[in-house]
Structures are given as structure tokens and as C-alpha cells.
Amino acid sequence: MEREHILSILYDLTLTIGGEIHLDDLLRKVLQRFLYHTAFPMGLVLLDHKYVNGVIQARLTSVIGDHLLELRRGEQLELPTALTRNPIELLNDSTLFAEINNRAKYRYCLKLPIDETGVILLLSPRMPASKLPLTQIFQPVLANLSRAILLCRNSERLTRTLETDRDQARAELANALERSERERMLLRSLNDTIPDLVWLKDPAGTYLTCNKAFEGLYGTTEAKLVGKTDYDFVEKELADFSRENDQAALKSDGPSVNEEWLTFTCNGYHGLFETIKTPLKKEDGSILGVLGIARDITLRKEAEDRIKQLAYYDSLTNLPNRRLLMDRLGHALLASLRSRNYGALLILDLDRFKILNDTRGHGTGDQLLKEVALRLVDTVRQEDTVARLGGDEFVILLENLDSNKDFAARHAELVAEKIRKELNKSYFLSPQEHEHHSTTSIGITLFSDQRNTAEALLKQADVALYQAKDSGRNTVRFYNASMQSAIDERMAMETALRQALRNNEFTLFYQSQVDSNGWITGAEALIRWPSPDRSMVLPDSFIPIAEETRLILPLGLWVLERACDQLKTWQSDPRTKQLTLAVNISALQFHQHDFADQIKDILHRYEINPAFLKLELTESALLEDIDSAIERLSRIKALGIGLALDDFGTGFSSLSYLKRLPLDQIKIDRTFVRDIAEDANDAAIVQAVISMCHHLGLNVIAEGVENQEQKAFLEKNGCRAFQGYLFGRPMPTAEWENQYLIATDKT
């Protein structure tokens, strides 16, 4: 019984000792089992003995059952050697364990030394009853415990080392992971930030990843995309195309670039994408997959096209501009040289376009230019170039016409005539506007084996254009060398004209206007330019140039002021105060928005009786914008000034308009008067005009009357006022006044 009992206790203790690998747990559980089996209420374990000065220093490692001692756990205690060394003993000498006997509560101690390692002390106030030989049975257990302590310590040391290594490895791994994750997040963030589509496919075409932009345009998510191929998303044709590109990229050494138009079914977006596909390789050189980056270049392309358009095309008409024209002309010259075929360069502008622009505004002018551009493009061949140089100047480049110069010239002329006729057709510039008529002048130059530059050709065509204009507009002219000298002369004229204005070189001549009795009723002021180096320059030479260069404005104002000054002189003299003075007003002058105010200002400054001032305006000046002309004429008329329509019959005469204009007098143009006796048509026109004027209550005056026959005819048909050499040439002021006074004296 006792033997079984002891073996059972030893068995329990041995199993407890063998079941632990941590020192604290081992000591606590062993101590618990000792207390349990022995019924001692308190136990402690001291380890790590050191013999110092006859005592033993040991560390209090484990305590059960004494709270105050528990608080001292870990302390080094000094104990008598008898309390720590073999053998196992049951002690009742409390002085031995005074160091640990709080409040002297313990009287008995079972000392259980653990080899040289330490000691277990079980303490109790009284001797627990036991029939077991406590001092004898535990020796093998304690030997076992000694080795277990060693093993636990080794295990813990090893564990600590392993744990340290593990913690270090974990920390390194964690750092690496964190770094990797940070880098991954950074890369992901970068990927997701860029607006380009980024994706990665494996060599089989299966998606491995993509960025946010890709998700957005394809209307999917990376999670849904990964593991799938293009065949799962797009039509087979497009997927095949993409697959071919991928495979080409896989075989290449570097990036391959494509541009492709893509349509995204999820949102209907259609755009041009520049796709760069790059093969990605692992460190060992094997292929990881294809990295794709697609950039939406739709806007960039549009911008480039726009820039190109702005650089090479006219923004109003979308026709090539001068830059592109010169480029094409350069190419055409080279081609012509090679083919030996003639080409032609046509330059045209719209007659009187400036007047339209000034009177109807730039918007209307632009509308006309656009319409002209359309007509030009429709008129020529597709391979020909129509360009706009600026303003109302257009150029047509005709290539590869013929190897024969005459034939080529004929061809070019035909084209030019076709253009001229097309442009002469009526324009309807806006639904509200009445129809507009325009004519064009065209200059042509041919090119072939001549070694001309593009600039020189353009200049030649320009010269031809001036020639066409000089020929009365609305016509076509070819360039020849003599033209250039005429142009040069014209340029010199313009320079001289400006100088003459500055130097006040102009003067006024006066030509008498008479009634049917031959009595002088007044005069028409006519400008003359007694140029120091050109003798007398005729108005027909410089007025057109003055009009083209707008010098007519200061010149016209000068004439008006000079005439009013003269009129004031006349009105201050009783002999001449009844004279009427007619002054010609140019179209440009009349269309100035403040023209009526200018007149008013002059009247005010010169203090003249406006009833004796008569402004003569040409038909074309009035009919450009009839409503505006009526309004302006009415304001002038309201100042008391007389108004006459000059050169009647030479323009787009319209009786219906004539009726609406607040005119006082119609002047029959000299071209009708000249042949009045011989030409039945002219005679009929003159008769009709006079009749119409009577009918409308208008005075009528005939100019260019040079003989009695003409006067008689006019008078017979009711004309009562005349002007012409028959009554006196234009002459300087003093001479005319002298003539007038003589005539007056006679009468």
C-alpha cells in the first residue's frame, strides 16, 4: 500500500516535471504538487547558489502560499548553508530560515535540495501529519527536477535566441513588407494618378493588372479584369488586332508604338489612343508579359490639327494661306520644271470690296469672302490650289496645264473667265439683305522652265491684276514685262500724291455752269495738280489712286474747304453772291459716318449761305447702301445744301431708287452728250433722263456740252442747264472770276 502510494506520488511529480519547458511554470507546478502531496501550506524555490563568506546567496525564484514572500520574488537571499545543501531534511529549527520566516509563522521546514542548483523549501506552522517517509522518497524526483531546470533554461535560452532571431527576422520581414507595400502603394498611386491607361498582360494575353484610368474607360474593375483576356471584353476583330500587337511586342526588344481609334461600349467614348507596348522580362530573361500604356491623344491631335490649320490655312475661309500657297507654289515650280508642263498663277481681288466693307461692315465683307472662297473651290479642279492671301485677295494655282505655252495660257484664261463669271453672280449675304453684286479683276502669270521664284511669280500675277484693274476692272489680264513698269509708275504716283498733299500742291479750277440763256449761274470746282516736276497732272491719273489709297479723304476735305472758302468770298461780293458752287464728293468721303457733321462744321466755320453750295455725288456712291445713303443725304439736305447726282447713267441706274433720294439735280454724263447728235441710243437715253427728271421734279444739267448742236438738242428736250467747253474750260479762280465779271458786264 505504502509502496503503491509513494510510486503514485513520484509518478505524478515525474510527469509534472516532464510536462513543462518553461522554468517558471515548471517550478510553480512542481511546488504546487509538493504542497498538494505533503499538505505543507507554503513552499518556495531558491536557485543559483553562490557561496559567499560562509553563507549562500540564492535567488528567490518561486513562491506559493506566502504573500509577503511573493513580493520578494527575484531577490537575492542570504541563507545558511545548512538550509540549502544535501541531504533532504525535515527541520524544526526556525532560526535557520529566519530570513524567510515572516512574522515567525513557520516552525517546520522540509528542505529539498536540487543538486547544486538550488533548493525547495516547504514550510508550515505545524508538522503536517504524514505516514510517508518524506525525507527519503523525493531524491530521484529532485535529481530529475535538477536536469529539468537545466533543460528548461537551455530551452528558454534557445527559445530566446530563436525568438530574438525570429523577432529580428519578423521585424526585417515586416520592414521589407512595409517598404514593399509602401512602394506598391506608391506605384499604385502613381499608376492610378496618371490619366493614361496602364495594364499588364501575361504572354497568353491574360490581364494581370490595370490602373484606375483603365477601369474607368472600360467600365470594369481590376478584380473583374484580372484573369480575363480581350476576347472577354471587346469584339473578336478588335481582340485579334490587340493580340497581334501584343505578340509583336513580345517578340520585339523595345517599346512598339501604335495609334488606334478606340470606342468604349460602356460610355460610348470614341478617341484616338497612342499605345505603347513593351515586353517585360524577368531577371532570368524569360518573358513576364506585355506592359501596355495608352494615352488618349484625341485632344492633342485636334490641337495639332488646329495649330496646323492656323499656320497653313486662313481662319475665315479655311483656304490655304500665303504660307501654304508659297510652299505649294515651290513644289509646283519644281514639278513643272521636271514635267515641262506649264502652270499658271492667278491672283484676283474683288472690285470695290473696300466700299462694301466700309459701308456694310466687316461682317458682311467676311460673308462675301467666304462665299467667294466656296465659289472658287467649286470652280477649279480638285488638284488645284485656291488660297487667300488676305483682305479680298485670292490666288489660284493651276498645275500641269500643258507643255505648249499658248495652250496653257488659253486654259488658264478659260479658268479665269469661268471664275470671273462665277464671282459676278449675285450674292445673298444674309436673309435680310438684298442681293449684292460684285465683280472681280484677275491677273495671270504662267510658269514652266523659267527659273522664277515663287515670290517673283506672285509679284508678276499681282502686276497683271493691277493691269486688269486699270483696264476698267471686271476683267482678266496676263502678265507681261511692260506691266511692271506701269505698276512702278503707279507706285511713284502714290508717293508723289502723299507728298503733294503734305506740300499743298493742289489747286481748284472752276468750270462754268450756265442756263439756257448762256448766263453763268455758277461753277463746278475741279481739282488740279500742277505738279512741279510733272506739269499739270490730270485728275483721271491720280483720283483712282487716291481712292485706292484712301488719300481721297483728306483730298476731298481739302477740296470742300477750299470751295467753301471761295464761296464765302463770292458771297461777300454783290456781283458774285448769287453764284452756285458745285463740289464733287467721292464715295469714300460720303460713306464716312461723320460726313454730315463735317459739312455742318465747314458751313459753320466759313459762314456761307448753304443754298449756294451743291454737292455732286456719283451714282455708285449712293446705291451701295441706298437706305443709309437716303438717311445721310437727308441730313445734308437739311443743312440747306443742294444735292446733285453726277455721271447719271454710267452705273447700275435705278429709277426706283432715284425716286427715293432727296436730290435737287441730275447731271447727264458726258458720254451720253458726246454722241447725242449721232447716236440714236444716246439721244433716246438723254431724252428719257430729262423726261424722268421733269416727271420727278428734278433739275437736270448736262455736262460735256461742246457745241451748239448738242446744246440745241438738249434744250429742245427740256434741259435748261449746261456745262462744257462750249461755255468755258475749267480755269483758275482769278481767270474764271474775270471771265464771269466780263460776261456779267456784257449782260
Added chain:
Amino acid sequence: MNTDGLKSGEDAIQHLPLIRTSLDTLLQSWRAEYPYAGVLALLPEQEKDNLRILQASCRRQDIPLAGAIFPALLIDKEFHREGVLLFRFDEWVPSFLIHELNKGKSSPDEKIAQAVIPAIEAASLEAGKPSLYMIYDGLLPNIASILDGLYLRLSDRVHYAGVNAGSETFQPMPCLFDADHVIEGGALCLLIPGPNVTVLEHGYPVPKHVMNATSTDGNRIFSIDWRPAFDVYQEIIQEEYGIGLTKENFYHYAVHFPFGILRANQDLVVRIPVTLNEDGSLFCIGEVPENTMLVLLRAPQVKEGDCISRLADNLEASNGSLTGRSILTFYCAGRRMHLGEDSLRELNDLAKQTGVTHLAGALSLGEIGTAGKGDYPMFHNAALICTPWGGI
């Protein structure tokens, strides 16, 4: 157990019907006389539904309440299944109702220690070391382990004593309460100032035959001496007592033949098997540590043992003469089943030998005590556990 506060009069322990008026009248008078009083209440299982009357009454009278439900009450030499037994503390002691001991991250002993240590540190030591009186839900499977853990944490700072509460049928039941709650799976702890000492005794003799619990898990013994537990149990009972144990008559005999855990000091810790499982394992009240040395006990007859004499002697040795005083007594329900009517004889003998005026307590489902003053706490079955108290 400290009964200083109860020495003021015979009325400190009262057995009352669970009627509002009776309770209100008594508690009102206690409250008037002892403004800091509190009540420990023992309730028989049969009255569990009337607990709310008691709780409401205590709340009305603003008297702290702590208590537990047991199979029956013990009053003098009789067991009662009605009414409530009230123990008045003239000055209420720190009490802790700790629920869900076996849930959560903290161990049960850690939860109890966290609750009671501040009170232990604040307790006055003038009257001596305090006692930690613990009442556990009897269905907790790990009370012995909890006690081991508590001893590591509290060591010799308190005396340990206590009982298990609950249903005699071992059905789950909320059995621990205060004025506002009733819980199961927990513990009720009272920190009672010294110096009285609780004494526990079962009087089972140590048999010669020793076995080893070679495979256990908590309260369950799978194998004894490396053989199925029931086979060994059956064989020894046949050999030693000539009784043919079967699965059918197991419940009839088991209470009379408990296991004992033998300690080196010849102490026995009784473990009564209460359930025979299909796999031949035995389920006991109280844990059986693996490799524990077991003996098969035969429950003693009253006339055979010296249990009551030893109990009375130890009570007197630890607390002095008890003549004229009362004893808070818990009597194991398994012991009662074993002894039947003889259990009343034991109680009668106890009263006689101690000279106390009254015994008051309940049938318990396990008992907690120490072999001697200041010893390691053990969880027992089949024991009587007594604490000197005032009169009834």
C-alpha cells in the same frame, strides 16, 4: 467566519416565509436598528421563483443582499424546502457577484482576484486574517483549478472556505444573487473579517486499495490504471463489497462508493461519481487531476466513523468553546443521500458535541475548505463545513 456583528442578538439568523409583509417587517426593523446591515440569504431550490420577492423587499428597505439557492435549507436537525434563511451582518461586508467566470480572456481565478484584492488590501487586520467565503455555481466544472489559481494569487492573505450552490438535479439554474441580479456560471464572494475559522470534515476512512487516475479531463475520469474507468470501478466494488454494479443500478450505488483523492498527509478529498457516460467514463462532482492517486471509498455509516467528533474537536480547537452559539453549517447533498435519515443523527450529534444552540445552513453540492488553519484550499464532496455564528 466573523460573526462579531451578529452577536448582538438571537434574531441575527431568521427563517421566514417568502411573503412580502413578513420580509418587509423584519428587514425594516433590522434596517432601523442597524443602518449599515446587510443580509446573506439561503434559498431552497423549491422557492427559487419567489426570489424576486426577497430582492424587491431588500431594495425597498435599502438593505444589501447576497445569497444563493441550494437543494434544501438546514435548520437545527431538519431539512426544509420552504421559506428563506436570512443571516444578518450588522455591518455589511464586501461582497462580489462575479458572472460568466469561464467566459472571456481572463481566467476565472484572475477575475475573482481582480474583484477581491482591492477589498483585501483595504481590510483591517485588527480582527485577524479575513476569510474569503466563496459560493460557486455547482455546475462549474473547474472549481478545484480555480482554487489552485486563487492560491497562487492570494496565497496566505485570506482563509479559504465555501460551498457550491445549485439544483440537486444538477440542472442548470441561476443560483447566485444580490438585490438586483440572479446569475449562473459564476461565484459569490464575501470577504468576512477574522478571526473565526471554518472547519471541514467528511470522516471517510482511507482504504488500502490505491489506484491511479491515468486519464482525466476536468471532472471526468476516462481511465483508471490504464483501463476504462467504469470497468475498474465495477470490478473493485464486486471484489471488495460483492455488489454487481451495472449501468442500470449505477446511480443507486455510486453515492455510497465515491472515489477519494489521497494526499501524502493521508487527507482524503472525496469525489462522488454522479454520471456514467456511454464510453465508460465517470463524471464526478469536482475535478480529478490526471495521474491523481485514487482510492475507492465506501461511505461510512454514522456509527462507524468519528467524523462528527473530529469536526467538533477541530471547531473547538480553532475557535474555542461554541457553547450557546450557532453554527453556519453546510451539509453535502451526496452525504445526505448516502446516509438518508442518519444524516439527522449526525447533525444531532454535532449539536450535542459542540454545545451550540442552533445549526443553520443548507444542503450543499460541494464544499471548500482547508486541512488546517491557513492551509491550501481544497474542493471536497461528501463533507460538512461549519462556521461558528450567532444564535437563531
